[in-house]
Amino acid sequence: MISSATLGLSSHRLPPPPPRSSTSDPNPKSLSEPQARKHKGSPQLNRWSRARSIRSGRKLDRLHQRTTQRLELNPQVQNPKESEKREVTSLTGSDGYDDVEDTFGKAIFMVSDGTGWTAEHSVNASLGQFEHCLVDRGCPVNTHLFSGIDDVERLMEIIKQAAKEGAMVVYTLADPSLAEHAKQVCKLWGIPATDILGPITEAIASHLGVLPSGLPRGAPGRNFPLSEDYFRRIEAIEFTIKQDDGALPQNLHKADIVLAGVSRTGKTPLSIYLAQKGYKVANVPIVKGVKLPKSLFEVDPEKVFGLTINPVVLQTIRRARAKSLGFSEEVRSNYSEMDHVREELEFARRTFAQNPVWPVIEVTGKAIEETAAVILRLYHDRKHKCSMPRISKLY
Amino acid sequence: MISSATLGLSSHRLPPPPPRSSTSDPNPKSLSEPQARKHKGSPQLNRWSRARSIRSGRKLDRLHQRTTQRLELNPQVQNPKESEKREVTSLTGSDGYDDVEDTFGKAIFMVSDGTGWTAEHSVNASLGQFEHCLVDRGCPVNTHLFSGIDDVERLMEIIKQAAKEGAMVVYTLADPSLAEHAKQVCKLWGIPATDILGPITEAIASHLGVLPSGLPRGAPGRNFPLSEDYFRRIEAIEFTIKQDDGALPQNLHKADIVLAGVSRTGKTPLSIYLAQKGYKVANVPIVKGVKLPKSLFEVDPEKVFGLTINPVVLQTIRRARAKSLGFSEEVRSNYSEMDHVREELEFARRTFAQNPVWPVIEVTGKAIEETAAVILRLYHDRKHKCSMPRISKLY
Numbered sequence: 001m002i003s004s005a006t007l008g009l010s011s012h013r014l015p016p017p018p019p020r021s022s023t024s025d026p027n028p029k030s031l032s033e034p035q036a037r038k039h040k041g042s043p044q045l046n047r048w049s050r051a052r053s054i055r056s057g058r059k060l061d062r063l064h065q066r067t068t069q070r071l072e073l074n075p076q077v078q079n080p081k082e083s084e085k086r087e088v089t090s091l092t093g094s095d096g097y098d099d100v101e102d103t104f105g106k107a108i109f110m111v112s113d114g115t116g117w118t119a120e121h122s123v124n125a126s127l128g129q130f131e132h133c134l135v136d137r138g139c140p141v142n143t144h145l146f147s148g149i150d151d152v153e154r155l156m157e158i159i160k161q162a163a164k165e166g167a168m169v170v171y172t173l174a175d176p177s178l179a180e181h182a183k184q185v186c187k188l189w190g191i192p193a194t195d196i197l198g199p200i201t202e203a204i205a206s207h208l209g210v211l212p213s214g215l216p217r218g219a220p221g222r223n224f225p226l227s228e229d230y231f232r233r234i235e236a237i238e239f240t241i242k243q244d245d246g247a248l249p250q251n252l253h254k255a256d257i258v259l260a261g262v263s264r265t266g267k268t269p270l271s272i273y274l275a276q277k278g279y280k281v282a283n284v285p286i287v288k289g290v291k292l293p294k295s296l297f298e299v300d301p302e303k304v305f306g307l308t309i310n311p312v313v314l315q316t317i318r319r320a321r322a323k324s325l326g327f328s329e330e331v332r333s334n335y336s337e338m339d340h341v342r343e344e345l346e347f348a349r350r351t352f353a354q355n356p357v358w359p360v361i362e363v364t365g366k367a368i369e370e371t372a373a374v375i376l377r378l379y380h381d382r383k384h385k386c387s388m389p390r391i392s393k394l395y
Numbered sequence: 396m397i398s399s400a401t402l403g404l405s406s407h408r409l410p411p412p413p414p415r416s417s418t419s420d421p422n423p424k425s426l427s428e429p430q431a432r433k434h435k436g437s438p439q440l441n442r443w444s445r446a447r448s449i450r451s452g453r454k455l456d457r458l459h460q461r462t463t464q465r466l467e468l469n470p471q472v473q474n475p476k477e478s479e480k481r482e483v484t485s486l487t488g489s490d491g492y493d494d495v496e497d498t499f500g501k502a503i504f505m506v507s508d509g510t511g512w513t514a515e516h517s518v519n520a521s522l523g524q525f526e527h528c529l530v531d532r533g534c535p536v537n538t539h540l541f542s543g544i545d546d547v548e549r550l551m552e553i554i555k556q557a558a559k560e561g562a563m564v565v566y567t568l569a570d571p572s573l574a575e576h577a578k579q580v581c582k583l584w585g586i587p588a589t590d591i592l593g594p595i596t597e598a599i600a601s602h603l604g605v606l607p608s609g610l611p612r613g614a615p616g617r618n619f620p621l622s623e624d625y626f627r628r629i630e631a632i633e634f635t636i637k638q639d640d641g642a643l644p645q646n647l648h649k650a651d652i653v654l655a656g657v658s659r660t661g662k663t664p665l666s667i668y669l670a671q672k673g674y675k676v677a678n679v680p681i682v683k684g685v686k687l688p689k690s691l692f693e694v695d696p697e698k699v700f701g702l703t704i705n706p707v708v709l710q711t712i713r714r715a716r717a718k719s720l721g722f723s724e725e726v727r728s729n730y731s732e733m734d735h736v737r738e739e740l741e742f743a744r745r746t747f748a749q750n751p752v753w754p755v756i757e758v759t760g761k762a763i764e765e766t767a768a769v770i771l772r773l774y775h776d777r778k779h780k781c782s783m784p785r786i787s788k789l790y
Contacts, residue, residue, distance in 0.1 A: 106603055115768035118520040125513040126596045127790050129569055129607035134790045145786040147768050161783060168602040174524055194598045201521045203589045207563040208501055212524035218765045237664050241636050269632050272667055370613045373510035373542050388556060391540040395522050395529045
């Protein structure tokens with residue numbers, strides 16, 4: 001197999017651009033030719049096919065392999081038996097990721113020689129600005145993450161596939177020769193491409209006066225250190241899990257942040273989100289008719305945050321929750337009926353009013369990470385009392 | 396107060412660049428003049444100071460405010476009493492974030508009109524390529540996150556401060572006029588600046604043929620939808636928490652992913668990381684001498700992943716853990732002594748060997764997100780059996 005090390009950019013001949021296939025008009029004939037020529041010997045695809053064969057228990061029949069491979073290259077030209085086997089009952093699987101490979105909507109290919117999470121995060125944030133036209137509004141976007149792509153061969157296959165699917169390419173390639181390759185090939189073939197980490201890494205390099213290592217996460221040369229920070233984060237997550245939903249109120253004083261709010265104000269996902277960032281979080285549910293733990297009023301009030309929500313929205317969320325948990329009619333009405341919801345929120349409001357140091361965060365219409373941003377801004381501002389509210393971190 | 400709406404970029408006069416202060420040679424005099432001139436009337440700083448005064452219970456004394464404000468602008472020119480009050484015993488606080496505002500090392504300012512998490516994520520990923528020169532190697536970097544910056548006034552204050560601290564600026568500003576402002580001002584003052592989301596948003600806009608909304612997260616025009624995806628993620632987190640550390644083995648069949656490994660292979664943080672991405676995860680601890688739950692061998696083996704680790708590294712981690720948990724000498728030696736560690740890993744190895752369909756992931760030297768990337772690659776590849784291993788998602 002040809003490794004990326006032996007393939008310099010200049011010595012690697014760039015193949016002609018593959019023809020784009022329109023999803024509405026698949027044309028197997030136009031695809032089969034260049035593929036047959038180009039891919040027959042691709043060690044990467046052979047590797048992928050072989051790996052799949054081994055896992056699926058299929059025999060490593062060379063001929064069969066090659067046929068499957070050629071057919072698989074275009075999602076539209078699938079083995080009919082294979083596609084029948086798939087039960088395409090819904091486009092999105094139970095985990096929110098597509099169950100089918102077929103291109104649906106506009107495609108964005110994300111390619112990384114590391115985990116690919118930065119590309120995913122950035123694309124996701126950017127797509128937030130196109131909410132007005134995504135799936136519900138008739139302009140769906142399908143993202144495809146290819147992570148751990150650390151050789152030119154695989155990179156080329158993916159870019160070729162992007163050309164065929166009419167996808168744009170977004171990449172985070174720490175290896176400078178791979179990044180340059182992606183740039184040149186996409187330019188040559190007219191594929192819109194964006195380098196996510198390149199510009200910021202260059203800017204940091206020039207700011208620090210130090211060259212970047214060029215090594216992606218997980219590369220042999222980049223040993224992950226068992227740093228204090230690493231253990232602290234794990235400890236924060238473990239603490240937060242144990243502390244969830246009012247468990248162990250005697251430990252509230254050990255938390256960095258304490259969240260108080262009625263059921264379904266997002267305390268648990270918010271706690272976990274903050275814990276991932278290294279904060280020990282405890283959350284205390286406010287339930288009408290249930291006395292709050294004494295320790296809640298004994299801890300430093302500067303670290304307690306109240307969560308509140310619009311009653312109508314809360315009722316909607318609770319109804320969905322009660323249904324999914326299969327609550328009985330009686331419990332369900334107690335939990336999600338408007339009078340009950342209003343009374344419980346009023347009880348929370350009074351509790352918050354009696355503790356004026358606790359900031360009260362309105363979570364209605366906020367994503368977990370937005371509420372987290374508000375809380376951490378206040379938390380650091382209170383803690384550090386610096387001239388300009390900021391969250392500082394040392395690397 | 397002047398809002399950003401009334402301040403067009405062209406009509407807004409750009410102030411002269413503030414002088415840079417070197418951290419090693421603070422020069423209060425050179426700073427006081429332009430600040431006194433420029434900041435006296437800043438409504439934003441007044442707002443910040445006032446907010447702090449209210450919270451701290453200080454009286455809203457206008458004169459006092461102004462003095463504090465002027466002094467606070469440069470971290471080096473602090474009220475001596477204030478700085479004495481701070482116990483700067485360690486540079487980094489218990490939550491891993493700096494306890495002090497003082498600039499230490501090279502500064503990176505991250506400015507966002509949203510949560511700022513994309514900027515933080517990208518800078519963090521990029522800094523990964525400078526591991527060879529960060530804090531332990533004598534070239535520390537201090538990042539400062541300014542989130543929710545949605546008016547020109549505050550943006551200008553921050554860029555001014557960046558100029559003073561010799562910081563570089565990284566921004567994710569959805570509002571195009573703010574982004575343009577940041578670009579122009581940084582250019583004018585010679586501050587190195589990088590727009591993180593601009594290029595990718597532009598590329599997506601052109602790919603989709605749709606204009607971006609220009610609204611940051613949490614902006615009034617961008618209502619967060621209570622989508623299926625949102626509830627699914629919350630459900631995944633709640634499921635994963637309940638399932639942690641082998642609890643409720645009868646629910647293993649409900650999980651998307653099951654992790655099995657000995658203590659301290661990172662099962663819990665890994666489960667939580669995957670849960671945040673929307674996967675229901677259950678983890679099963681492998682303990683020498685403890686029978687594994689029958690359900691582990693009854694669930695679809697394609698969703699079970701074994702975790703393994705180098706015994707020496709595992710021992711180091713366990714020793715640290717045993718110490719921090721205050722285990723008794725006897726328990727500690729059982730838990731972290733080499734013979735025990737090896738035997739337990741051998742027991743895990745045999746279990747994995749008896750279940751050849753389970754992939755075994757080596758976690759030694761891997762960050763949680765790296766292991767997560769490997770697992771999700773395999774998970775999606777097995778589930779979808781598409782021509783090229785990819786993780787696809789519909790927006």
